[in-house]
Amino acid sequence: MPASDSDAPARAPWWTKAVVYQVYPRSFADSDGDGVGDLGGIRSKLDYLADLGVDAVWLSPVYPSPQHDNGYDISDYQEIEPVFGSLAEFDLLLAEAHERGIKIVMDLVVNHTSDEHAWFQESRSSLTNPKRDWYWWRKPQADGSAPNGWGSAFSGPAWTLDDTTGEYYLHLFAKQQPDLNWENPEVRQAVYSMMNWWLDRGVDGFRMDVINFIAKRVELVDGPAAATGGGSPMGPQIHDFLQEMHREVFEGRRGEHLTVGEMPGVSTDDALLFTDPARHEVDMIFQFEHVGLDQGEHKFDVLPRNLPALKQSLSRWQDGLAATGWNSLYLNNHDQPRLVSRFGNDTTYRYESATLWALVLHLHRGTPYIYQGEEIGMTNVRFDFIHDYRDLESLNHYREAVEDFDLDPGTVLAGVQTMGRDNARTPMQWDASPQAGFTTGTPWLAVNPNSADINVAADLSTERSIFRFYQSLIELRHESEVVALGDFALLEPDHEALYAFTRTLGDETLLVVANASDAPLSGPLPADVSGAELVLANYPADPDAAAHPTETTLRPWEARLYRL
Template structure:
């Protein structure tokens, strides 16, 4: 039985999207030396772990998630020597480094695939999925999930871009090659892996057709490849082959679209030795209808029901990851907050408070700690992301109004998360002295790291205080969770309890004042953290200001 408390339960992870973080050589693309130059910003914030989005060699069809060599660094980001310098600098500051592991698919320029497509009799032919007659699955990036290879007359499977062919995990040689690569990185000193769409690696035997819905040309194959029949077997084998027996505790994070609470309990049960936590997508899909670009208003009660179910479901077994933002999600202050008024800072800090006080490991995406916003994309040429561009082409070809499609891209497109990090108010926000690969958000004149660090009331310093609270107050990491006011559409409220300490967390998810019934016994409780100045002990009657957040503590209650 596993009894020790893992280090990552009190940790905070910071995701770096290297292409957009810091450019050291003026080519307009972020790189590893640029990250090294900015590590003190992250150390000052207090984060414990850095997660790097892919820096491997890649044709960049999907911004690095199409990998052509798993054991090197793309020249656009630097060299292996640069990576080793970064790793050493991270460790010198007492932080850890987690790599992005993308092994559901490779690039079509990876040597494995070049061999596989070279002929039907090649020994690596079965390292990928080939079919003379493909099924009806659609790709996540629009169109068919199959591409015809003219030379062999067969189709290969790609759940994402046609330049991202899926590996065949049924082949044990594939699995052993992946495990060997993972061991190579761990031996180099990395501290773990965030595993991209890892629950898609096991496909149902025979690759059956998916159900066709809503007039689509393609079938939904996800029931046949998400959490497939051998997924637990593969992850347990990975643990035995890669992680078991290492003296240090390696962090494993499984990105798992469509995963349910019950499935996540199995994946994250320490006794099963699969992954430490999963990234689930339920809460970031609540403001969407049929797909990413069908944007709907968020209902706060839906958010509370979703996050509350995950808190309850993984309370005794397993562990939650906590996030609002990542490289695939638009900026949270633009999405669930108010980014175009005097309430940007307060709504950003309210969202941070509510998230970080849940039970689980919080993830901060670069710029989130500044309250960075969605970008003002004006025309199609401003976008870079393959998902957005493919969706636009397919939707317009099907008769959709081009301006309406563009409006949806502006709100929900992944490029919103990928605009360059805003370091200062100068040209290109201090990101580069060249031509940035993606335009810098013009609001960098106001929203930038230099200004935030200098302002004690900034979003940055609120995140710093939240991180410090997690490090110093055991109830934040280890306490239980009780949702309050589940039917209220304005206020998010809950308590955390650990031994004799309790926290009451309140967040107003609106631009209007909100009356809150103070729970019995909480009158006079001390303020731990708040985003409105002058917040004192909890009064007997309370009206929260627009976007106000506050956390109160009492001790000596239930033991």
Template sequence: MTDATTKAIEDDRAAAPWWTRAVVYQVYPRSFADSDGDGIGDLAGIRSKLGYLADLGVDVIWLSPVYPSPQHDNGYDIRDYEDIDPVFGSLADFDELVAEAHARGIRIVMDLVVNHTSDEHAWFAESRSSTSNPKRDWYWWRAPREDGSAPNDWTSAFSGPAWTLDETTGEYYLHLFAKQQPDLNWENPEVRQAVYAMMRRWLDRGVDGFRMDVINLIAKRTELIDGEERGSGLGFTMGPQIHDFLQEMHREVFAGREGEYLTVGEMPGVSIEDAVLFTDPARAEVDMVFQFEHVSLDSGSHKFDAIPLDFVALKSNLARWQAGLAERGWNSLYLNNHDQPRLVSRFGNDAEYRVESATLWALVLHLHRGTPYIYQGEEIGMTNVRFESIEHYRDIESLNHYREAVEQFDQAPSSVLAGVHARGRDNARTPMQWDATEHAGFTTGTPWIAVNPNYPELNAESDRASGMSVFDFYRKLIALRHENDTVALGAFELLAPSHPTLYAFTRSRGSEVLAVVANVSDQPFEGDLPVDIAAAELLLGNYPVEADTPLRPWEARLYRL
């Protein structure tokens, strides 16, 4: 390697933002740890587990919403942006959590939900009080059509129309989600300034950034035209104002402020070309985006229509995003979150090869270029839950889908429930499984949603005591990202793109080349690998090392070539 090449690599490392080496851990507070026995997780419970997260090695905790909320959408319907819901604790509890996390070198990122508020927010109470109220234009109000129907035929992401008639004023308000979640009108500069002021106050309190919920929906296509298909997002996402809004947010909230912050925008329907613009540092919008292409490949006509995964399509999709953001911008890497089924049940084998497939996908995902996100329980290989009746489910999306499919479309309850089993968000929201005691050590009371019945065998305590610990494997992966510049910054190249069971790729930086080979199958791998491993150094694998052994079922290995 020439001196010039060495210097270029060193300069690249020095210029790379801190989050290129970071790993984010998402906490769903309601289901993480309950400190007071009321059956609902809370901030003190999270604080009690900071040692566990520090042992894992994560750099950032992303908190799903803890603001006051009527909980129609489990906290994503916010009544007050400036406080903490009493079920989770108080502002003093929040301050303690931030201080103790910071003392352990862990940052705290909050969920920012500003496409919509709760219909119990003071802003909406004023807005709906009369057509002349000063806050009337803070939300999307429209008169009925001549026949009294809604302004257009948009449908909500949670089933049913996206417009609800308010009897007080005789006009409809827009809600792209539940009717209790009216959409804010970001066309109004007063709305934007109120949001920015709120964000600044949380940063002043010590918060280290924001995960921005459905942030590309804030820019509506203001013509409100008919004819958009449900779920496509074409009618209301990515309005032409979106880049102006995000650049203004950056100027008003982050510019000139000391500190190292993280901003990630959840963006349904975003393309690679869009993501390059959103995450280009020169444009000062967001650091990275959450996109949904790869977690939509195993759905048919709608989310709950589960179809077999096209593994080759998944590899191709992730590789396209790697290539698309190779020169400008940055990837966020995830296969689990609070809105997705459990990784090991969806993409792996959660029966015979639960540990192996959980660790295989961990190695594959964390060795891509981008910032990895771990969802609580992923690090011990938690699985989907199969409640036998819809009465055991709590998520508004699943409940509305079930009611609509059974009552309006006369579908068989068993087939609808099968879709909820496969794709329902409650799969990710059952309580964290800490140990084999009652309710998995999550609470001493009655949990708000039942614990997965497999907790006596599958829990953090038993996993960490195991000779094949998923937790320990994640810990090693996180350490690799911290220590190895090629893992954090190296170029990505997909190998054997059309192979039906092999996931193989390289990461390279300067003279170092790392190779991942993974057998995504219940059967031993047969055939030649696309890299020569004869003289390679095995850095990490999810099976006990055996010389010259072909890849076993769900085996993944990382080599230095």
């Protein structure tokens, strides 16, 4: 809906004013002392989430899994992994969340299953099994090599030869995560049946893992290009699949469901099609352009932060989806490093940079996603040895880089320390007690050593509370039509330190000015703020600002929100 449309607020979906909180269940709260977070732990923290003010919780996978990829390799779509609890406990979590006005969004992982899923066990058993065509099986090429040259996202080839039948199966991720063949209508109907089962149980929507990859470029698998592969695997039939999903699962249902598709490699033009309400595909997508700007040849090849590039990327997505589509807003999640370490200063200016990025992100147009611990400024962890890490992607990268390419182990470890997914997965830091109040046992992944100082209890006890700042931002989105739906306009796109933009709806304009640097920033503001209302800031009022309304100094990592 165009932001300038005067009737837009009345028609806008609920999620335009909503904020979603992502819970990574293994690391959130452990209720039984086994060192792994669980549903009971999440239930025990629902009042905390309600106090924060979030509208929905996205749960990373809680299904049965061999845990090769921490639950994103699912062996049963309609059960709960015993380490997390049971279906009965899930039902309690759902009911208690709903009592507090919090929706529950499930992670939907249907590009692939676990190789221990009953479907794959049948599929691999023989060439003639009825479920053989539920996965991507291909004969070796004449020389015995894989059907094409695609690589796995977790290092190594995307094809594995299965000894039982002598054919290769496709896995765009780990070899224990074989890809489902969505060309087969039986696969699609089985997935839709499962989704309906969860919605009938009361869940409020789905975050759809790498959902654009369910449609494969079949010509690259079977055609003349098969020897080299290359390019994105996403096929054009993705829109047909998502529209069919909407018809089979969501059409005619009452309730306020949320669908967000994780879609690596898509463009703004793609996203316009995916999120156009008239097309009935998904409500919004996760894209990765802005979190790839500090990466060189690969994820662990770390480049310096480029603020103009980051601003211009986010602004392009704001502009690209302004008229029709919708953005999801995030700077970290379970796959990304901690935002205050990646984009800010996690030592001297941890409070200031954490709140600056919160203000900047939440004042963009879209639905903000908070990742657990972000709201108290949790930082990256820095383990000294590779064996302290648990993430499959990091371990595979280290082994390949050191053993196969003979790279310096220290350099490779530094890349893992900066960009590895375990940075986001260390246990939630609740208090200064042993294991940060996460568990009474030994945690599955070591707690960040800084938990004695950085934790929920400590944050809530100080006047400079990051949590309270997030509360203010969430309340502002709930109350302000211009925050939810206003037009976005980037100011000073090439400035190396200043992040500034306006949001406008009707006669109301909000101005964000933020100094994303360790040094003071002096000079004229990009708009006249004389007589403007200072709505929110992460520093005490600057006495010079009132005396010199058109020229001021922004202190290191200072962020201000004005109503002009």
